[in-house]
Amino acid sequence: MKYVSTRDQAPKLAFDEVLLAGLARDGGLYVPEAWPQFSAADIAAMKDLSYAETAVRVIRPFVEGSMTDAELEAIVADAYSHFDHPDVAPLKELGDNEYLMELFHGPTLAFKDQAMQFLGPLFDFVLNRSGRRVTIVGATSGDTGSAAIEACRDRDAIDIFILYPNGRVSDVQRRQMTTVASSNVHCIALEGTFDDCQSLVKGLFNDIAFRDRWRLSAVNSINWARIVAQIVYYFFAAVKVGAPDRPVSFAVPTGNFGNVFAGYAARKMGLQIDQLVVGSNRNDILTRFFETGTMKTEGVVPTISPSMDIQISSNFERLLHDILDGDGAWVRSLMEDFQAAGQFSIAEDLLRDLTSVFSGARFDDDQTRAVIGQLHRETGELIDPHSAVGIAAGRALRRDQSVPMIALATAHPAKFPDAVKAAAGVAPGLPAHLADLFERPERYEILANDRETVGAFIAGTLEGESAGSLAS
Numbered sequence: 001m002k003y004v005s006t007r008d009q010a011p012k013l014a015f016d017e018v019l020l021a022g023l024a025r026d027g028g029l030y031v032p033e034a035w036p037q038f039s040a041a042d043i044a045a046m047k048d049l050s051y052a053e054t055a056v057r058v059i060r061p062f063v064e065g066s067m068t069d070a071e072l073e074a075i076v077a078d079a080y081s082h083f084d085h086p087d088v089a090p091l092k093e094l095g096d097n098e099y100l101m102e103l104f105h106g107p108t109l110a111f112k113d114q115a116m117q118f119l120g121p122l123f124d125f126v127l128n129r130s131g132r133r134v135t136i137v138g139a140t141s142g143d144t145g146s147a148a149i150e151a152c153r154d155r156d157a158i159d160i161f162i163l164y165p166n167g168r169v170s171d172v173q174r175r176q177m178t179t180v181a182s183s184n185v186h187c188i189a190l191e192g193t194f195d196d197c198q199s200l201v202k203g204l205f206n207d208i209a210f211r212d213r214w215r216l217s218a219v220n221s222i223n224w225a226r227i228v229a230q231i232v233y234y235f236f237a238a239v240k241v242g243a244p245d246r247p248v249s250f251a252v253p254t255g256n257f258g259n260v261f262a263g264y265a266a267r268k269m270g271l272q273i274d275q276l277v278v279g280s281n282r283n284d285i286l287t288r289f290f291e292t293g294t295m296k297t298e299g300v301v302p303t304i305s306p307s308m309d310i311q312i313s314s315n316f317e318r319l320l321h322d323i324l325d326g327d328g329a330w331v332r333s334l335m336e337d338f339q340a341a342g343q344f345s346i347a348e349d350l351l352r353d354l355t356s357v358f359s360g361a362r363f364d365d366d367q368t369r370a371v372i373g374q375l376h377r378e379t380g381e382l383i384d385p386h387s388a389v390g391i392a393a394g395r396a397l398r399r400d401q402s403v404p405m406i407a408l409a410t411a412h413p414a415k416f417p418d419a420v421k422a423a424a425g426v427a428p429g430l431p432a433h434l435a436d437l438f439e440r441p442e443r444y445e446i447l448a449n450d451r452e453t454v455g456a457f458i459a460g461t462l463e464g465e466s467a468g469s470l471a472s
């Protein structure tokens with residue numbers, strides 16, 4: 001399997017090269033040259049498989065040529081051994097033909113673990129085989145940083161530096177990063193906002209000498225390997241509610257469009273998906289797009305579902321590439337419009353095709369709290385604000401009651417205890433493995449919002465480590 005850039009001006013790469021490259025050299029995102037196909041018989045044969053066995057079936061065609069089946073099986077076995085539920089992504093029935101898929105049973109309680117836990121052993125495998133090392137540098141507004149740290153901790157060929165805005169992530173989120181004792185993990189509390197963190201990281205990657213010297217790599221949501229791991233749970237859940245004999249629909253609380261794009265990929269691979277419903281909070285750029293055909297940025301407002309407080313959904317470029325039949329020049333020109341004018345539009349016939357599958361609905365914080373409260377009263381379930389937005393969108397836009405609607409629960413309620421308590425009157429407790437989170441010692445470096453300072457800290461830390469290992 002080879003991968004091409006959505007902007008068509010970067011070299012074709014194999015899976016392991018795409019993993020390390022992240023963004024393509026022409027600014028595009030890597031996508032598979034063709035979608036692997038699963039027949040109804042292939043899908044029916046997934047019926048009694050475990051999550052890990054399903055993952056091997058779904059991922060195998062994407063990594064073909066980069067590893068053997070036995071190597072993939074070993075990586076997958078490692079990846080899904082750190083979840084606290086035997087089903088990894090269990091389904092709960094909410095009501096008539098309505099389900100909740102819980103994607104928060106990984107070590108950091110958010111759906112990011114589903115992909116990051118796969119990325120950790122995958123990086124190890126690719127790096128150890130080639131004798132390379134990497135330095136992963138990333139910015140986080142909360143969930144991604146802890147998931148990345150948990151996936152990379154204690155791995156010999158990886159150092160990881162995560163920048164977060166000092167004082168602007170929740171206590172639970174900060175402690176999930178700063179209490180990890182592994183010596184290859186480095187947390188930087190930047191004196192600035194999340195946008196400052198992100199642009200500083202971008203600056204480090206654009207400094208070619210620095211990037212090459214320290215072999216920088218990224219695990220942000222545009223990394224193709226993350227999408228691959230997310231496709232798995234769409235197949236796993238669909239088979240549990242009757243695929244391939246009946247279609248299913250999904251409702252997905254959406255930010256960067258990575259999660260729901262994996263659902264679209266599953267559909268392209270042969271899974272019969274009727275609807276993909278996108279849930280937005282007040283940052284509703286995607287919902288506005290599906291309503292009008294125009295993607296237009298507006299300022300970001302803070303909400304109680306902060307992992308969806310985004311201005312640009314970067315993975316959307318992959319969908320564009322697909323609906324424009326792989327025309328990279330066309331994608332490039334739309335992206336140039338977007339960069340220059342803050343907006344682009346697609347033609348009516350394309351929008352009509354897209355909205356036969358996709359639709360979007362927005363919910364403000366009051367509506368979100370109301371859904372959390374209502375679900376708790378009706379079913380006894382406590383859900384987090386992101387998951388609530390997904391459930392509400394699925395209920396609002398469902399076309400056919402006979403098609404099962406599966407809403408994706410993307411975070412454990414204990415990750416957002418204040419919002420959940422305010423809405424349901426009950427405070428969710430942390431799971432056992434994190435029960436002592438607030439007693440663990442923290443370790444982080446507060447640094448000024450200055451590229452030189454952060455670059456020098458990273459270089460100094462890495463130089464110190466290699467000097468230490470020479471001495472010992």
Ligand SMILES: *Cc1c(COP(=O)(O)O)cnc(C)c1O
Pocket residue numbers: 110111112143144221253254255256257258259260307308386387410411
């Ligand atoms: C990251 C995240 C999302 C958004 O997912 P995308 O793939 O960016 O669309 C939704 N909910 C939670 C809890 C998240 O951490």
